[in-house]
Amino acid sequence: MSHFTYVNGKLHAEQTALDRIAAKFGTPTYVYSRASLTENFLAYASACQMHGRGQQGALVCYSVKSNSNLAVLNLLSKLGSGFDIVSGGELERVIAAGGDAKKVIFSGVGKSRDEMRLALTHDILCFNVESIPELHRLNEVAASMGKRARVSLRVNPDVDPKTHPYISTGLKENKFGIAFEDAIPTYRVAASLPQLDVTGIDCHIGSQLLDDAPLLEALDKVIELVDQLQDIGINLHHLDIGGGIGITYDQELPVAVGDYLSRLFTRIDNWRAARHNGKSITVLFEPGRSIVGNAGVLLTEVHYLKHGGNKNFAVVDAAMNDLMRPAMYEAWHGVKTVNERTAQAKVYDVVGPVCESGDWLARDRSLAIEPGDLLAIMSAGAYGMTMASNYNTRGRAAEVLVDGDQFRLIRKREKSSDLFALENI
Numbered sequence: 001m002s003h004f005t006y007v008n009g010k011l012h013a014e015q016t017a018l019d020r021i022a023a024k025f026g027t028p029t030y031v032y033s034r035a036s037l038t039e040n041f042l043a044y045a046s047a048c049q050m051h052g053r054g055q056q057g058a059l060v061c062y063s064v065k066s067n068s069n070l071a072v073l074n075l076l077s078k079l080g081s082g083f084d085i086v087s088g089g090e091l092e093r094v095i096a097a098g099g100d101a102k103k104v105i106f107s108g109v110g111k112s113r114d115e116m117r118l119a120l121t122h123d124i125l126c127f128n129v130e131s132i133p134e135l136h137r138l139n140e141v142a143a144s145m146g147k148r149a150r151v152s153l154r155v156n157p158d159v160d161p162k163t164h165p166y167i168s169t170g171l172k173e174n175k176f177g178i179a180f181e182d183a184i185p186t187y188r189v190a191a192s193l194p195q196l197d198v199t200g201i202d203c204h205i206g207s208q209l210l211d212d213a214p215l216l217e218a219l220d221k222v223i224e225l226v227d228q229l230q231d232i233g234i235n236l237h238h239l240d241i242g243g244g245i246g247i248t249y250d251q252e253l254p255v256a257v258g259d260y261l262s263r264l265f266t267r268i269d270n271w272r273a274a275r276h277n278g279k280s281i282t283v284l285f286e287p288g289r290s291i292v293g294n295a296g297v298l299l300t301e302v303h304y305l306k307h308g309g310n311k312n313f314a315v316v317d318a319a320m321n322d323l324m325r326p327a328m329y330e331a332w333h334g335v336k337t338v339n340e341r342t343a344q345a346k347v348y349d350v351v352g353p354v355c356e357s358g359d360w361l362a363r364d365r366s367l368a369i370e371p372g373d374l375l376a377i378m379s380a381g382a383y384g385m386t387m388a389s390n391y392n393t394r395g396r397a398a399e400v401l402v403d404g405d406q407f408r409l410i411r412k413r414e415k416s417s418d419l420f421a422l423e424n425i
């Protein structure tokens with residue numbers, strides 16, 4: 001259920017009116033709902049439990065890149081989440097937020113030696129390795145520290161996820177993963193390296209998938225490989241199916257997380273019963289968007305209404321540097337007025353103050369607004385703040401976490417002096 005609803009004509013996050021937050025902390029501000037974050041995480045965790053997979057049988061490793069605020073990570077960690085990271089910086093965040101490094105998996109094609117060292121120091125659960133040179137580098141770094149590294153190979157199942165090309169990752173032409181036909185030889189290399197323990201297999205085919213059919217197709221291919229590996233004496237303890245299900249931005253109807261997991265676990269259980277005497281395998285997930293996406297909005301104020309030759313523009317105080325998704329992927333985000341108005345609506349492009357024609361947040365929206373009104377850009381909790389920049393020397397937005405009728409600042413708004421603090425004349 002949505003925790004962003006109108007109560008007496010005012011848009012609320014849970015029981016908190018959004019205009020209270022704007023009055024206290026200004027705009028633009030990202031606002032997240034604790035109840036929504038919790039429910040979305042539990043959709044995965046409870047489905048795992050329902051299928052008899054407690055702590056050992058499954059682990060939800062929240063994908064930190066989607067929203068890495070310490071308060072969000074702390075909340076998810078308390079709910080039992082592990083974490084999927086793609087940099088040493090994300091590992092430091094997880095630790096600073098009180099997360100358990102032993103539940104961290106490290107994804108990404110370009111891990112540096114320093115990042116490997118940091119992750120080995122904290123004894124993370126697993127490195128998701130994407131190439132033979134990376135295996136050699138990890139082996140060397142582990143040897144230099146007198147440690148062993150647990151590894152999983154990210155295989156590329158060449159399945160079309162039917163999503164935006166920029167967020168497809170499992171096709172032959174994508175830079176990610178190890179080509180399916182090279183998987184077995186690469187596993188042989190991994191198994192031959194003295195400091196590596198080969199523990200798993202993983203894949204990730206893309207993001208914002210509405211249907212689970214491509215994910216189940218990828219699973220079938222991964223299962224095939226696990227069996228072939230067993231035949232050559234490489235026994236895996238875990239299987240990681242990558243990111244989560246997509247979300248509703250507009251009219252999309254994503255499959256329910258519980259239904260997807262139920263189909264996935266049924267397939268895995270049947271396979272294990274048929275070929276592995278029922279011996280279970282731990283299943284890992286790396287969802288991001290479906291946990292945070294609809295748990296957040298970007299609150300912004302209308303500065304000016306401007307009537308161009310062909311279009312009406314609502315110039316607001318949030319911009320592409322705050323929410324990059326429309327400029328980058330032509331992504332659609334809902335726009336709601338915080339105070340419901342009955343006045344006549346006009347069609348506007350909602351644009352920011354940045355000097356780029358690509359600086360728009362929404363196009364052709366019917367809105368009844370006046371300067372000074374507050375708008376909420378919906379479904380902005382995932383890949384919003386984490387992709388924000390300081391372009392045009394704009395400080396990044398504040399972040400607020402709502403819990404019922406309480407709310408607190410979880411990241412201060414950046415000041416200009418913060419932005420040039422590391423520079424010298």
Ligand code: LLP
Binds near residue numbers: 107167290
């Ligand atoms: N695991 C890996 C290896 C990934 O590459 C990703 C996302 C995830 C997990 C999390 O996937 P999710 O559950 O969020 O679908 N900036 C883009 C999305 C990029 C996604 C990249 N990988 C956007 O704003 O739509």
